[in-house]
Amino acid sequence: MEEDFAVDNTTKLKAYTWCQEYLGGVWTQIDLEDFHIRDLSLGKSTNKHYICSLPPHRSPIFGEPRTTLLRLFKHPVLANKRAKCTTEPGEVLLRVYGEIFFEGETPLLDTVIFSLLSERRQAPKLYGVFSEGRLEEFIPSRALRTDELSNPELSRIIAGKLAGFHQLQLPLCKTPRWLDQVLDKWFNKALGLTFEDDSNQQFMKQIMAFDLDEERIFIKRLLSQTKSPVVFGHNDCQEGNILLTSGENTDEKNLILIDYEYSSYNFREFDLANHFVEWSMNYCIKDAPYFSLKPEDFPSREQQLIFIRAYLAANREMGVYQPGCHGDSADEEEAILREVKRFCPVSHFVWALWSIVQAKISHTTFGYMEYAVARFKEYFRHKALIPLDMLPSTADQRNHGTTDESASTQPIDQRRAIVT
Incomplete structure (x- = not known):
């Protein structure tokens, strides 16, 4: 058959x-x-x-x-x-x-x-x-397409679904250590890999030209200063994990979030930032490397606000108050936009490391090494967009070659994040 x-x-x-x-x-x-x-x-x-x-x-x-x-x-x-x-x-x-x-x-x-x-x-x-x-x-359905993420009505519905997901109370560790764990685990595994084929060897040389250990330490310092609330996060809210069930209308009950293998208690704005960076990536390309990345498709400030406002409205409808979000609605929206800037480069760095590991062990036909290089480049682009007053206080020492891992070794449960 x-x-x-x-x-x-x-x-x-x-x-x-x-x-x-x-x-x-x-x-x-x-x-x-x-x-x-x-x-x-x-x-x-x-x-x-x-x-x-x-x-x-x-x-x-x-x-x-x-x-x-x-x-x-x-x-x-x-x-x-x-x-x-x-x-x-x-x-x-x-x-x-x-x-x-x-x-x-x-x-x-x-x-x-x-x-x-x-x-x-x-x-x-x-x-x-x-x-x-x-x-x-x-469930008879189809995954959303990348171009549909920018549809304002669908974006509002996704925001509501993600808000509901974030309010789940599960008997799991509430300490937001997922990012710390995957940063270390995938970093150590990725940098210890060797590749036999010339193509992947060349990509690995390109990647190793970056000082990834220094960037990992920078990210940990960046995370240590976040004020993002801790929620039960999906951590991979991209179009392939959002299903539209039978029927092409955008009624809320017809959208389903799937695939929870990376779900854990995590910083709220990581989920939002991770979703936004996925607007730029299309995984339905038929020819190698089987994806495209268009930085210009990253959501504008207004598009992000459409999502954020729908997310906050869904929380209010559920009667949820999230510590760490205070002041009038405009202040709250601005605070979230700022935190999203913190987590966009983090998302790129994490999934770039993941992709290097996949290039070695996965049997899926996909340009994992090309994907890793592309996401590292986006990491540096988004890193440059972080407001100066959000950069780690030890950044000037780092620029002068001083290595201080005190922030990266600080217990994460002592960091300024609040579980909702």
């Missing part, structure tokens, strides 16, 4: 087995050749995504043809029996974790977060969890 050609036999067999074991019912009654699987993976995604489905002529009950079932279900007794038996879905989303996902506590935390969100109906239904991935409810 045409849809199966893009999926290798090993993957199809694994998927078939998982669906039989975790879904049961009619899934155990179909042969491998009747099992449908379609690859949905796109762009720089860490994980692989597939739609697994029953053959069109099968039903989630009894294995009867659908025409027969339509007739049988008119009988009230059989209709009641159907309601009791149709527990397994006809199609599901299979998520297979990528290589970088298996570091540290990531698989456990991701499973906990997804389970909690699923129970609260903030995420698709969870059907099965196993070491290599999970089975989720498949």
Whole structure:
């Protein structure tokens, strides 16, 4: 079948087995050749995504043809029996974790977060969890396109969704240490890598020309002075992780935030800044390096304010007051805009390091090293836009070659950030 050609036999067999074991019912009654699987993976995604489905002529009950079932279900007794038996879905989303996902506590935390969100109906239904991935409810939908992020109405809805996500109270560590952890982990891993092919070697030489350790220390000093509130952050709110369900209208209930593998308690403005920088990046390019980055597409001040005002309005509707945000609305908006300037370069630096690691371990066809170089260049561009009065106080020492890591080693729970 045409849809199966893009999926290798090993993957199809694994998927078939998982669906039989975790879904049961009619899934155990179909042969491998009747099992449908379609690859949905796109762009720089860490994980692989597939739609697994029953053959069109099968039903989630009894294995009867659908025409027969339509007739049988008119009988009230059989209709009641159907309601009791149709527990397994006809199609599901299979998520297979990528290589970088298996570091540290990531698989456990991701499973906990997804389970909690699923129970609260903030995420698709969870059907099965196993070491290599999970089975989720498949929601007919499509990911947003990059150009749609600048649509004012959609931008307001995304802001409201993100505000709701930020108000989730989960039994996880409230200390905002995610950025510290990924900065160190991905920095150490990335700079210890070697590449065999000439192309990646050249890109690595280009990257190593930057003093990345000095920039990492600068970022930690920058973070130590943030006044951003701490919220439960998505940390990867880009168009590929925002689904528009069936129907092209922009009604709020039709937008869903997905993919929580990087979610954690974190600084609020990182999520906003990270979303804004994604306006500049398109991952649906068919030719190598399979992405484009257009700095001119970064949202203007007015476009950012549309998002920020909708975000704050959603908080007010939920009856939420976030410490650290005070004064009149104009002051609050300006304070957020300033903090966004702090976190834009941080976003670029973090995902550039991530991409170097991906270039070594990922099997996804994507220009990871080109992406890393592009994001490092954007890091320096956005770094230059940070207001002078926001720069770390030790910056003048750094410019004279003095290395002072006191700020980077300061316990983050002693920094000036407040958990909402």
